[in-house]
Amino acid sequence: MPPQECPPAVIQCIIHWVLTSCVSSVNSDGIRHLCSASAPCKTALDLFSPFFTLKLVNSVWNNSIRELKLEAFFSNVEDGVYYPHSWHINTRVRKGVLLSRYRVFKTIQSEAGDHGVYDAYDFGGPKGCAGATEIAVKAWSSGSDMEFHNEVAAYRLLHNYSGVPQTFSGAQYDALCDVHILPMQKLGPTxxxxxxxxxxxxxxxxxxxxxxxxxxxxxxxxxxxxxxxxxxxxxxxxxxxxxxxxxxxxxxxxxxxxxxxxxxxxxxxxxxxxxxxxxxxxxxxxxxxxxxxxxxxxxxxxxxxxxxxxxxxxWEIPLMTRLRSYRSSTSDADKNQNEQPQVWRRKIAxxxxxxxxxxxxxxxxxxxxxxxxxxxxxxxxxxxxxxxxxxxxxxxxxxxxxxxxxxxxxxxx
Known part of the structure; x- marks a missing residue:
């Protein structure tokens, strides 16, 4: 039966069988794979070649493959981590492999849910996941974010200066995760x-x-x-x-x-x-x-x-001192002033x-x-x-x- 006359269910079964065989081959090569079926490293890509050849048979099979969820990762890199909000930057950067080579495994800092800093594995080298290195990734939900533009412009100006981390490939947009990211050199503790x-x-x-x-x-x-x-x-x-x-x-x-x-x-x-x-x-x-x-x-x-x-x-006021001052205030105006002391006055004094x-x-x-x-x-x-x-x-x-x-x-x- 010609491929275009195959029932969709049969095509899905064939594709699923080929995909399962490819994943089994990848997982049996002795390498802890950090990549995914939709973004394989170089080693995994070689093992996936039969699957991608199948995509070339005709448009019906190719469209059926697109309907499969190929974002699944081969290896788990975080235990007990759950981000329930799809809009949050922590969730977005874990939705897939960033730029087909960076796999986030730890949140360093995230604020307000719209930007954050992360540790990630880079498996984009010639050895694939076997030669993965750790890098840092800064991510923003919006490309119009002022801090995003400031950061990118500053690192471009300071490229190759001593004591400034190096960035890789500049800032780019990842459509799958819907984030703007800046991959950079991983440093030591602060x-x-x-x-x-x-x-x-x-x-x-x-x-x-x-x-x-x-x-x-x-x-x-x-x-x-x-x-x-x-x-x-x-x-x-x-x-x-x-x-x-x-x-x-x-x-x-x-x-x-x-x-x-x-x-x-x-x-x-x-x-x-x-x-x-x-x-x-x-x-x-x-x-x-x-x-x-x-x-x-x-x-x-x-x-x-x-x-x-x-x-x-x-000018740092201990917490207990602030609380005592706040409770002893008689008016709302006094409370607000004691609750938010004017730091600049203390600096001048x-x-x-x-x-x-x-x-x-x-x-x-x-x-x-x-x-x-x-x-x-x-x-x-x-x-x-x-x-x-x-x-x-x-x-x-x-x-x-x-x-x-x-x-x-x-x-x-």
């Missing part, structure tokens, strides 16, 4: 992760000085490309990938709030801009919607260095002697240099860096050399 495992939950003087030196280098490069990072916080600074030949390097990430410097120079915008960023670390002027320049990133860095050394900042208490004099000098900068003035990065480097040499005399991964592993013994 400084937030490191702080959480340290005994005192803060860095020692040598570690803070190392952060200062490297972050000045990062901001020098970022500013030279015409960008303001606008995202200073411990969670946006990562250790190098484990096993990297740059194991002592710190990487800076998250450019979703990055701003082009050229939009406002030589004078600040006459209009108030949106206040975006982490209020804990943002500059005082940024709280008021004043357009940012290099000095704002460096002021945020000063707050970060103080936090890393002390484990807290002077905090002297350098308190912000950098018990810290080396080089931090006080750095603070004075930053506060003396005019809007858009190019900082003397080398002078700032050299000052911290000299202080670090003093601290390291007679000490054993340390690296970030060594500290991390020591805390996990």
């Amino acid at each position: 400084l937030d992760d490191l702080i959480s495992v340290l005994p005192n939950h803060r860095l020692d003087a040598r570690m803070v000085l190392t952060v200062a030196i490297q972050m000045i280098e990062r901001y020098r490069d970022i500013h030279m490309t015409g960008l303001i990072h606008n995202g200073t916080k411990p969670a946006n600074i990562c250790l190098a990938p484990r096993g990297s030949n740059k194991k002592g390097m710190l990487y800076i990430i998250d450019f979703g709030f990055a701003l082009p410097l050229e939009d406002n120079l030589p004078l600040p915008s006459a209009h108030r801009i949106d206040v975006v960023g982490n209020r804990k670390y943002m500059s005082v002027l940024a709280h008021h919607g004043i357009s940012k320049s290099q000095r704002d990133d460096l002021e945020s860095l000063a707050y970060l260095l103080s936090y890393l050394f002390h484990g807290s900042l002077p 905090t002297p350098a002697s308190k912000l950098f208490r018990d810290m080396d004099e080089c931090f006080h000098e750095f603070w004075r240099d930053v506060k003396a900068l005019a809007y858009g003035e190019m900082p003397d990065y080398e002078k700032m860096r050299a000052r911290f480097a000299l202080c670090l040499e003093t601290h390291e005399k007679g000490c054993e050399p340390r690296d970030w991964w060594g500290i991390w592993d020591e805390c996990h013994k």
